[in-house]
Amino acid sequence: MSFQIKEQDKKYDICIVGSGAGGGMAAKILSEAGLSVAVLEAGGDYDPAKEEYKTQLKWPWESPRRGAGTQRAFGDFDAAWGGWEIEGEPYTHKDGTSFDWFRSRMLGGRTNHWGRISLRFGPKDFKRKDQDGLGDNWPIGYDDVKPYYDKVDKLIGVFGTNEGLANDPDGFFLPPPKPRLHDLFVKKGAAVAKVPVIPSRLSILTRKINNERGVCFFCAQCNRACQVYADFSSSTCLVKPAMQKGKVELYTHAMVREVITDEKGQASGVLYIDKKTLEEYRIGAKVVVLAASACETARIMLNSKSKTHPNGLSNSSGVVGRYLHDSTGTDRMAFMPQLVERERYNEDGVGGMHVYSPWWLDNKKLDFPRGYHIEYWGGMSMPSYGFGFGMDTMRKYLTDQMGKPTANGGYGASLKNDVRRIYGAMVGMSGRGESVPQYDNYCGIDPQTVDKFGIPVLRFHYKWTEHEVKQAKHMHDTFEDILTGMGGVILGEKPKADTDYGLATPGRIIHEVGTSRMGDDPKTSALNKYAQAHDCKNLFVVDAGSFVSQADKNPTWTILALSWRTSEYIIDQLKKQNI
């Protein structure tokens, strides 16, 4: 192994670190403006249309583990390479707190397997402090971002419906798919519980938006990545098209250690380790754009110490890594006696839910701030590892030919038949809500641990507050109302205070944001309202690190809109020779 740092021949106008939603969008917009762009990705190349990568339309028996999640966190056919734990790339925790960090090491990052839930933030989401006095307002509002949401809708495609809701804005939607059978029961139950249910908003092409991408053929497998590009992933919709136009060069297996700065403290490029050869390389650029994911970007900034940036790059405020926050989440499921012995038909539909419930209540009448949305699931989906489990507790819900309850457990022809009878008779729901960002929830550099590339790793400190715990409690009350209202037999015990009402461990919802937040005051924020670093004018962050608060919406659509906005600002500032 050589410790000599190798200079790459090429210098670029722009060096982008990361190829997920934020990096992909920046690569497209900046390269189309004529700028030369290098994209550095810490994982391998990936294209779901290529034979060697395909998991879509495979059968469970093609996997020796029948799709179990022993190798890939979300199952053997899931598209994500990586997971909560990656060999040789550890992270640690402070004071016994918990945070689980999901990373995808591949072109397109986590956009390859996500749920495609594509929700705009609403006007209230940018100004939460004005409403509840907690946290901070964003330095921008919905009107600043709306034009970019509009453009993202048209460029990438999202189905949904214009409902005229105050904080769940309308957009440019493709038509949604019709509800599945369990969705119609959900609607009934939700009506009893006075919870609205509307068509979901997912970035899946139910109709064509151009001649480059195919349309959805309803296999319900978006998490496996689509070989006809009918769903959004950064690799298929942004990076690859940008590369075909010739101004983008992709470096895979390139693990960025730090941003290099010149004597004035301006970024001059990045230093990365080639994971295949373990050699270090340097890439020069006029502008550095970080899009490595909120936490990885904070890690790079904190590891980029220099004379002018002794506290880490553009961290004179000390907020880099702080205000880390994930969505809240908890789930419940029920057995639907009405759906026993269902008639069989192809119910696959699109990948994910066909309907959902946006937040509907007024927090002034509640004991917690911020809201949540509800995702619904169920139906006759493809059996995978785990299907048929639990007959030792579930079978009692079935009656035998004499109309008597069946004994739990058992064996033989009657058990075999009961598994058939119960297929497709489960429904479930998941609440996904907004947490309140906290200064004391953070990721920092562990002073004594490095990964296998010698790069100091992140150490997390994260605790939920009473706000999130109370919200989770409310979710479970709502779930029970809906499930009871739809005639379901609720399974399992309702979680209680001892488990924070089933509130998921921070990081588990994979919506972590806020670690290099934007703001007008350089003393309390790392970036300005264009996601430009306060202390380093040619450094930008286009992942969710810039978020001041994560709404009860999934972050991807906002990452895309803000990355587009920042990219246009970079082009403008380069033209004006301000950077």
Next chain:
Amino acid sequence: MDRRENLKVLLTGTVATGFLLSMGCGQDDKQKAEEIIQSGLYGRTPEEITQDKKLMSETFFSAKEKKIVSMISDIIIPKDDTSCSASEAGVPDFIEFMMKDYPKFQVPMRGGMMWLENFSQATYGKPFIDISPDERISLIDKIAYPDTADADMKFGVHFFNLMRNLTCTGFFTSKEGIKDLGYVGNRPNQWDGVPDAVLKKHGLAYDQKTLDQCLKISDQQKIAQWDEKGNLIG
């Protein structure tokens, strides 16, 4: 990409389903699809291929243990009028693989079989594989019903629950099992809602608003256009 190209892309990399065959899929395509299935490669990374090969090269169960697993899995999922038994569907091999893939199964599985063996010896003076089918069933009956089993049978109940879980999931994720279950997806489809007869059976219907706003399948290939307010106009 038009519909034909859409299908072409699909054909090159997937199981030749009935739907595709009816579209006039050639012998070459069918053969290629077969090869992909035979290869067992389904989008694996090099690290995953190495790991799976390693697991497959190891053997966990002894010949006798494998025989017990096979016997019990067929008691749990026997052959019936619709489909074959668990062992015929390859369940024992799947369970063998899971022991290595998820090592936490190993002690409860091996220990559970030892417990059963002791139980059989204590009751009939013979190993489990050598007692009569009726005797086997009378032992299984003592551990198959968790809610009513005797307190001193709980070890056996725990073991049998594990066997039941792995057998059911192994069977119903096999080719035979999925056919038996009647799952008809995992192929190109046109989702146009719940069939009318099913809606009627459950006393449900799509309201007019839903029908108006949802996708019309015949529009799928038309490029979407909106007015400035976001209304679909084409």
